[in-house]
Amino acid sequence: MNNRMYYDFHNPTPSGEGGHKEDIVNLRVSFMGITSSLTGTRELALQIPDTTTLRGLLDDLEQRYGPEFGQRVYRNAKPPRLLQMCTRIFINGNMVDDSALDEILPPPEDGGEYPDVLVFILPAATGG
Secondary structure: OOOEEEEEOOOOOEOOHHHOEOOEEEEEEEEOOHHHHHHOOOEEEEEEEOOOEHHHHHHHHHHHHOHHHHHHHEOOOOOOOOEOOOEEEEEOOEEEOHHHOOOEOOOOOOOOOOOEEEEEEEEOOOOO
């Protein structure tokens, strides 16, 4: 199985006045646990518009990988969709919650030349 895939997430689209095109950034999504089984890969490299939100990314990944992916990530099917209580998402090493869903994905914290965001989707272990 190929553990790394490349996917052109969006083509640059005109936005704003004057036909300004969105800048494109590189993004790396790492899938762990059940999400790697659902996606068939552990890592996916994407190029996305610099205005992409976490919700936009997750919604597009759900379209790509199907409704079961969405059920593992979101706790409800109808808006406002909130994250599952047992799913953990990390952006640049920082765990995020529902409040980050509608925020634009940040650039890397190290200020690298090529923006690269790392998102981990790791369902939390349960015990009893």
